[in-house]
Amino acid sequence: MFDFSTITTAIDQFLRDIMPSQAALLVECVLVALCAVLAYVMFAIVMIFMERKVCAAFQCRLGPMRVGPWGLLQVFADVFKMLIKEIISINNSDKVLYNLAPYLVVMSSVLTFCCLPFGEGLLVLDFNIGIFFIMAASSFGVLGILLAGWSSNNKFSMIGAVRSGAQMISYELSIGICLLTIVVMSGTMQISELVEAQRDGWFIFKGHLPAVIAFIIYLIAGNAETNRAPFDLPEAESELTAGFHTEYSGMHFGFFYVAEFMNLFIVAGIASTLFLGGWMPLHISGFDSFNTIMDYIPGVIWFLGKTFFVIWVLMWIRWTFPRLRIDQVVSLEWKYLVPIGLLNLLIMTLCVVMGWIF
């Protein structure tokens, strides 16, 4: 397996040779931030294209085909359009908060994005409490949505924002329980160690029944966390025009849009890290020649492949089911997902104590 830390260490050494360590640290910070933001935007563009094509396929259409071959340049055209559009300011709105809200949403999503392990040594933030930090960083995105809804001075936005608040606070609980199930199983919260622990088998195979249940609950709750259909009632088009981002235009709307897509990427990335082994290739203990062949595929491709598979599953769910009502959303969470998740956590603990995991 190729270790990316050799490259990063070499760059670090090079920078330290030509300048004082303090300046090198600063340059590295800027470089890492630049790379992270660039990757963030590139993935967003890829995902918007993917969403359009997958949605079209589920509806028996072809999707964008005109701009560039197979419509490949469509997203770039859209981004360009969004960049040159005017940013409108609203009468009687709270200007400061109105302009702050999109940045809060993007900040939360970029912070979470930095925790994803793209490959061996290709990981920006690797704390000893990585999973917990992911929960924390993703939890304040809802603040931006609430602020956007409130400061727009529009009742549709406000209703959308409050719905979003209720939904995201509830579903965070399920996500927390699912992550906890995996933490109980692996005994660590550090992301690099979590991936390392899946060297001889992914957690979804190692943890069998409780891991599969946790995976399903995580997918449902993660879908709700990204405000996508069937949980898109914060921005329900038919009732609330566009929900919390009704009044936003130009790139401010673009931030919400990109953050929504990247939250989907992050949810899928965490799912593939925790359940499907992250960048770890498919290893079956005993079949050494098979494992060696699998090792030849780079870890980045494994990670992206798994992530985009989970994204595809989430899009499949999105384009299949109709929107839930707010009471259905809340009762699904509190009457079904939380009790089942807690029971599942108990089963997992029992399995770990009895040594029933592989």
Next chain:
Amino acid sequence: MDFKKTYIGRVIYSLVSLTTGLKTTLIEFFTPKVTEQYPENRKTQHISERHRAMLYMSLDENGNNKCIACGLCANTCPNGTITIKTKMVTDEETGKSKKVLEEYTYDLGCCMFCQLCVNVCPKDAIAFNNKYENAVFDRSKLVIKLNK
């Protein structure tokens, strides 16, 4: 107690019904797509025979039509799309004078393709064809003389 109405039964049955929905869309995902890529597919595209795109008069090789200039089509047309100019022609053999079509004008821009004119024609002189690419740059070009 009905098993379907218990807590566990509800979870299981809702999962089953959700899976049914997912299965349906998955089949749709892999079916061939129905989108027609219009300007590129001119050669292969299929337009139904009965698609009403434009009125025409069937002419024989001499340019004669079956129209008897009765004016029924012009009278039926709700939009006044058709105007018929006639002239009186005296038949040389019998010496009787007869109303003959001089000019059959059809305004495509006014037509709503209701097919009343075609239905009312006693001689089946007019019909709709499916040649639909009728866009022009000038409105006056939509007024078409159908007979020769």
Next chain:
Amino acid sequence: MEMSTNLLIFSGLALLMAAAAIAAVTTSRIMRAVTYLLFVLFGTAGLYFMLHYTFLGAVQIIVYAGGIVVLFIFAALLIGKGIIDVTHTSKLRYLAGVLASMSGLAIALYLIVNTTFITDKFTTDGVPMTVVGSALMGTAKHNYVLTFEVLSILLLACMVGAIMIARKK
């Protein structure tokens, strides 16, 4: 070298926190005040991360950001439109506020000056997760199981109360 970078980050965070704190108390709109408070709390989390105490930093974000969400909802929904813009303050209130903040400052300064900081016990490795976990759940000295349980009983009481209020008769 290492120290001065730390100093730079610390002063940046401290400036952010001080500015946000002043803005929070001087603004007349309650939603803005809450948002500025959020930045103070983020700054505190940043300080914890600087000390490599990542667990507390994440707790700071998750608990206080959640708390701010609650404040938002209360401020936006439960407070009437008249109270959202606080413009009228009597002089007595003003004086009381100044006195309270001054005494707070005095206490903080007294503590900072009179405390000897145990710098030699400070580690830059951070505390392992298992140590934090067993300290939270342990029954030995300097462990927190009693606090933990008391808090959970408090939260349970809150939940029961909320359900009682929300329940249909």
